[in-house]
Amino acid sequence: MYEFDWSSIPGALPFLWQGMLRTLEITGVAIVVGVVLGTLIALLRLSKNWILSNLAALYVNGFRSVPLVMVLLWFYLLVPQLISSLIGRPAIDIRLLSAFVAFALFEASYYAEIIRAGIQSVSRGQVSAGSALGMTSGQTMRLIVLPQAFRRMIPLLLTQAIILFQDTSLVYVIGLAEFFGVAYNTGNRDGTLVEMLLFAGAVYFVISFSASMLVRTLQGKHAS
Numbered sequence: 001m002y003e004f005d006w007s008s009i010p011g012a013l014p015f016l017w018q019g020m021l022r023t024l025e026i027t028g029v030a031i032v033v034g035v036v037l038g039t040l041i042a043l044l045r046l047s048k049n050w051i052l053s054n055l056a057a058l059y060v061n062g063f064r065s066v067p068l069v070m071v072l073l074w075f076y077l078l079v080p081q082l083i084s085s086l087i088g089r090p091a092i093d094i095r096l097l098s099a100f101v102a103f104a105l106f107e108a109s110y111y112a113e114i115i116r117a118g119i120q121s122v123s124r125g126q127v128s129a130g131s132a133l134g135m136t137s138g139q140t141m142r143l144i145v146l147p148q149a150f151r152r153m154i155p156l157l158l159t160q161a162i163i164l165f166q167d168t169s170l171v172y173v174i175g176l177a178e179f180f181g182v183a184y185n186t187g188n189r190d191g192t193l194v195e196m197l198l199f200a201g202a203v204y205f206v207i208s209f210s211a212s213m214l215v216r217t218l219q220g221k222h223a224s
Contacts, residue, residue: 008190019182030103038111063109075102076174095176118149
């Protein structure tokens with residue numbers, strides 16, 4: 001019978017907290033860049049210019065067809081060489097920079113599809129109303145369509161953010177010490193790997209479940 005030993009967890013909490021901050025840092029950067037880039041890609045996909053539309057579709061389908069762990073490894077191998085050739089050795093940890101780039105570009109492909117669907121859900125009458133007021137296509141999109149679309153998309157955007165938060169655990173493959181990596185390394189060092197992984201899983205569950213309840217509340221308000 002396996003005897004659980006939870007005694008090492010209190011002493012590891014400061015290190016786990018630092019790992020959680022790194023996890024939240026990656027999540028936050030990926031959300032901000034992913035939403036901004038995803039919005040641009042969504043607009044390109046809806047463009048009447050077939051070249052731009054097809055290029056945006058190629059970007060989305062390309063990233064969505066490849067496992068995230070492979071994207072992380074690709075950028076971990078490519079980003080250092082690219083950055084070194086352009087600006088020399090960067091001040092930031094190259095593993096963290098690779099994670100930022102990989103997650104931001106990968107998530108942009110998913111956010112693009114969410115945003116595209118949100119834009120298409122806005123009634124064409126809203127676009128016609130903007131044109132009747134003398135607005136350009138860009139003004140109509142920026143002032144009328146996108147605000148309505150983003151209000152409708154908030155639950156889906158938050159759901160994707162929860163998935164992103166969980167996926168950050170994959171950065172262990174490039175040796176980056178985020179929350180899961182710190183928990184694994186600490187448990188492996190202290191001989192309490194099972195306890196540490198169970199504790200880490202419980203933390204992921206509490207955060208993700210709480211965020212899911214928030215999404216459900218927002219969906220209920222939106223439905224009403």
